[in-house]
Amino acid sequence: MKQRKSELTFFQKVVRSRTLLLMCLPAVIFFFAFNYMPLPGIWVAFVKYNYRNGIFGSQFIGLDNFKFLMTSGKLLELTRNTVLYNLVFIVLGNFLAVFVAILLNEMQSKYFKKVSQTIMFLPYFISQVLVGILVFNLLNYDTGFVNGILTSLGFERWQPYAEAGVWPVILVIVYLWQQTGYNSVVYFAAIMGIDGEIIEAAKVDGANGFQKIRYIILPSLKGTIVILLLFALGGIVKGNFGLFYNVVGSNPMLYPTTDIIETYVYRSTMVDFNFSRASAVGLYQSVIGFVIVMTVNYIVKKIEPDYSLF
Amino acid sequence: MKKKLLAVLLATTMVMGLAACGSGNSGSSESSGSASTPAAEESQAPADEEAAPAEEAAGGEEAAASTSDDPWADAWADVDTSEHVVISYMTTGDAPTQTKERYEEMMAKLNEILTxxxxxxxxxxxxxxxxxxSNYNLTLARxxxxxxxxxxxxxxxxAWPNAKNGAFLELSEEMLQKYAPKTWASVPAENWELCKYNGDIYLMPEDNYAQWTNHGFAYRLDWAKEAGLEDGVHSWEDMTTYFHYIREAYPDIIPWDSDGTQYGQMSGGWISSHSDYVxxxxxxxGAMWGGKRSDLYTVYSPYMTDTDSLIEYAKMMKEWDEMGVWRTDVxxxxxxxxxxxxxxxxxxAEQHHTQTWTGLVSHxxxxxxxxxxxxxxxxxxxxxxxxxxVTALNITHGAMAVSAGSANPERAxxxxxxxRNDPDIYMLFNYGIQGISWDLDENGMKITPEGYNPDTDNIAGTVNFWWGRNDDLEIKDATMNWDRIDExxxxxxxxxIPYPYGQFIPxxxxIDAYISNINEVFENYMKQISFGKYKGTAEEIVAEFQSALEAAGINEVTAELQRQFDELYK
Known part of the structure; x- marks a missing residue:
């Protein structure tokens, strides 16, 4: 296949796969317009931006915009929080999604399968702002649902909004509740794509349900899992602003365990509205994300070339 | 990034849509516009003779009677207004919903006059x-x-960061004299000085409007009397007594249902009450730098120097928190x-400024x-x-600027x-249509007309013209409690004392990298201190706060401000 193609000229190849290329075109245009054309704008991170002079006419000030991240003395704590939360989200999120997808696949009743899938999917459509309000109404001290139950059972009230320690758990639960249904769809589709004959053959050979999962479904999902993980790792320094900002709010008592790069930057640049500095932070995150993706991809390529991105 | 761009694209499409609507409008009213031009020219002749006295009256009652003889006609005689334009005015505030109908009527009438x-x-x-x-700055940045x-x-x-960023147009004296003659004449030269940056005027100040926006607590005087405070609350300690009484006597009432954002106003208020900080x-x-009344031009930050006072503050706020002045999860x-x-x-209780209290004290x-x-x-x-x-307001607490992106700065x-200066337009714009949204009583005070429904007819303040209110044209509201307010x-x-730093534009x-970090430290710690939510003792949290401020570079900022002060004032 490969050899025969290379015999054709470039033009012939284009003509031959014109339909595919045409179908590709919208995506190519999209990524070109939205991901490549704005790239020169990165320059704004290195200038003192002036509205009238524009990005390229403003005064060049080198790395000054990056300085405030360094001088805050919080960069390490912020990056740590961001990365750790994302790691937990990625690992637990994918694990749970695979688990749910397999459960769904094993369900016999079609009706029950559809209903449970829909119910799990629904939280994904709730806006983060509403999620924040829901959580507050569940957990607040004076009128919260949880505290209502606790007091009526004779327990003492619980004050989570003053306890930084419990928030990693709460945030992870909220995240999983919201995202699992959505994430499992991809895996569910991948399971659907497994050749039915292999499963038939395994059944004939006397494999039970668990063996089927262990030896057929999980290995077939490996490729999907690795690729999704690789994609997710690229964004590991990019925090989930919507979730953190809305659920935690601006309560400094909780910052030690909940402050991520995004929320910090939001608070400290909201006041003086500095485009350049915000872009500097974005660039910092992208560079780190890039390095991580390249490294992980390199490692994956060494171990199992088929699963690497490129 | 993708989302941002999509938003920009959508916004652009919307703007194009709006622009399309706008041009459609101007097309349709073209005829009325050109028809009115000769009329304006006609009125020019009598106005010539009247121009001088009308200038003197500057919108007094006499002028109200003779607005038909357009006192502007002289200055604008040779201005080319043949093209009909739409001037967009940006203000903070929510667009009217319930009063939309009245608002639209008012705008239609206004635009008829302006056309x-x-x-x-x-x-x-x-x-x-x-x-x-953020929305304000983002719109300007476009x-x-x-x-x-x-x-x-x-x-x-x-205002100043935006002027420096190039968002505002420099307003030359010639331009102001030509296109805003009344405003130019009514603002004294020393006030124009305060609107300059690098020698150029950027702002037209609201300098002829008496208002007080110093903060404090509005409270129930009748309840304070019940609490034994015979002449009301006059100190933070009285406030504590008052809150204690409220908790006991009215257990169903949350003394102050704060949303946790007033931390800076409270700490700033405490400092004003316990020092002569300006x-x-x-x-x-956080307004964290300033001088002393006794020594105005030595810059310091009370948050670094007034340690004992801050500790006392932290203790009192802890007491308030434990007492239940606000909700636990404030x-x-x-x-x-x-x-x-x-x-x-x-x-x-309500923590806000005097202007808000004037509304609350009125029946x-x-x-x-x-x-x-x-x-x-x-x-x-x-x-x-x-x-x-107490320090009086800076005159640029409200001011109008012209966007550097404006296509029609002269017409704006x-x-x-x-x-700002025409009595009829001023009242129409700020109060609504007379007879529907407001009316005059026999003393010349503002009252509500017959059949007035405050929910749907009240459009006073909808346009938030806080950038050019004019005491010469303001009508006192008869429903306001003027005895108490004037007192x-x-x-x-x-x-x-008058605001002493009007000329200082830092x-x-x-230093703005330091300031960003200081803002962050201030918010973090002051929220905990002002709402009594800190762990450990008051001494510990204040010490921690101050060392965090120091690490964030507060001393560097103070030194730099002092250097700029010396340059300006010495």
Whole structure:
């Protein structure tokens, strides 16, 4: 296949796969317009931006915009929080999604399968702002649902909004509740794509349900899992602003365990509205994300070339 | 990034849509516009003779009687207004919903007049209160002619940073004399000086409007008397007594349903009450630098020097928190409607400025406490009362600027000059249509007309023209409690000093990275201190706060500000 193609000229190849290329075109245009054309704008991170002079006419000030991240003395704590939360989200999120997808696949009743899938999917459509309000109404001290139950059972009230320690758990639960249904769809589709004959053959050979999962479904999902993980790792320094900002709010008592790069930057640049500095932070995150993706991809390529991105 | 661009694209499409609508409008009213031009020219001749006296009257009652002889005609005689334009005016505030109908009627009438006078229409671009500062700055940064007139403020709306960023047009003296002649004449030269940056005028100040926006607590005077405070609350300690009493006597009432955002105003208020600190506006929202009344030009930050006072503050706020002055989860409480609750008697205090209190002390229909409780009365404990430390407003607390992206800056100035100085237009714009939204009583005071419904007819304040209000044209509202208000204003006038740093526009280029970090430290710690939510002792948290400020570079900022001060004042 490969050899025969290379015999054709470039033009012939284009003509031959014109339909595919045409179908590709919208995506190519999209990524070109939205991901490549704005790239020169990165320059704004290195200038003192002036509205009238524009990005390229403003005064060049080198790395000054990056300085405030360094001088805050919080960069390490912020990056740590961001990365750790994302790691937990990625690992637990994918694990749970695979688990749910397999459960769904094993369900016999079609009706029950559809209903449970829909119910799990629904939280994904709730806006983060509403999620924040829901959580507050569940957990607040004076009128919260949880505290209502606790007091009526004779327990003492619980004050989570003053306890930084419990928030990693709460945030992870909220995240999983919201995202699992959505994430499992991809895996569910991948399971659907497994050749039915292999499963038939395994059944004939006397494999039970668990063996089927262990030896057929999980290995077939490996490729999907690795690729999704690789994609997710690229964004590991990019925090989930919507979730953190809305659920935690601006309560400094909780910052030690909940402050991520995004929320910090939001608070400290909201006041003086500095485009350049915000872009500097974005660039910092992208560079780190890039390095991580390249490294992980390199490692994956060494171990199992088929699963690497490129 | 993708999302941002998509948003920009959508916004652009929308703007194009709007622009298309706009041009359609101007097309349709072209005929009326050109028809009115000769009329304006005709009125020019009599106006010539009247121009001088009309100038003198500057919108007094006499002028109101003779507005038909357009006093502007002279200055604008040779201005080419043949093209009909739409001037967009940006203001903070929410677009009217319930009163939309009245608002639209008012705007239609206004635009009829403006079209006749200067062949222009006004369109209001509202910046809703939610996240107003970012939306405001973002709109200015677009520079695509979306807005022409920009309501701004040096202390709360980033006027100077925006001027420096190139968002505002430099207004030359010739331009102002030509296109905004009345405003030019009514603002004294020394006030124009305060609107200059690097020698250019950027702002037209609201300098002829008496108002007090110093903060404090509005509280129920009748309840304070029950608590044994015979002449009301006059100190932070009295406030504690008052809150204690409220907790005991009215257990169902949350004394103050704060949403946790007033931490800086409270700490600033405490400092005013316990020192002679005068803050510099426009450096950061905490107003953390300033001088002393006794020594105005030595910069310091009370947050670093007044340690004992801060410890005392932290202790008192802890007491308030434990007493239950606010909700336990006050820092996450986003759904507070404290001011409305105060009007109906569901809370016992409201922290805001004097101007807000003037509304609360008046027996208006919204304030149902006066209908349900005939003893009800509202007092005001202003921050700085103990030490007599009150500073008058800077004149650029409200000012109008012209966007550098404006396609019609001249016409924008003309429209502004009319709204600010023409009595009929001023009242129409600020109060609504006379006879529907307001009326005059026999004393010349503002009353509500027959059949008036406050929910749907009240459009006073909808346009938020806080950038050119004019005491010459203001009509006193008959429903306001002027005895009490004037009494307090007189007290202020006795102790106030004028804002001393009007000419100081800090150049923060070299220190704004520090300031960002200081803002962050201030918010983190001051929220905990002001709402008594800190762990450990008051001494510990204040020490921790100060060492965090030091690490964030507060001493460097103080030194740099002092250097700039010395340059300007020495």
């Amino acid at each position: 006749e006078r200067v062949n222009a229409e006004l369109d209001i671009y509202f910046i809703p209160w939610t996240d107003y500062l 520079m695509d002619g979306t807005v022409d007139l920009v309501g701004t403020a040096s202390d709360w709306l980033d 803050s510099i506006d426009g450096i950061n929202s 820092l996450n409480n986003t759904s507070s409607t404290n001011r409305d609750d105060f009007r109906v008697g569901k809370v016992a 208006t229909e919204n304030n149902t406490i006066y209908q349900t409780d005939e003893d009800a009365d509202v007092g005001f404990f202003y921050f700085g009362e103990e030490s007599g430390n 100035l003309m429209v502004y000059d009319l709204i 307090l204003y007189a007290e202020y006038d006795k102790i106030k 150049d923060v280029t070299s």
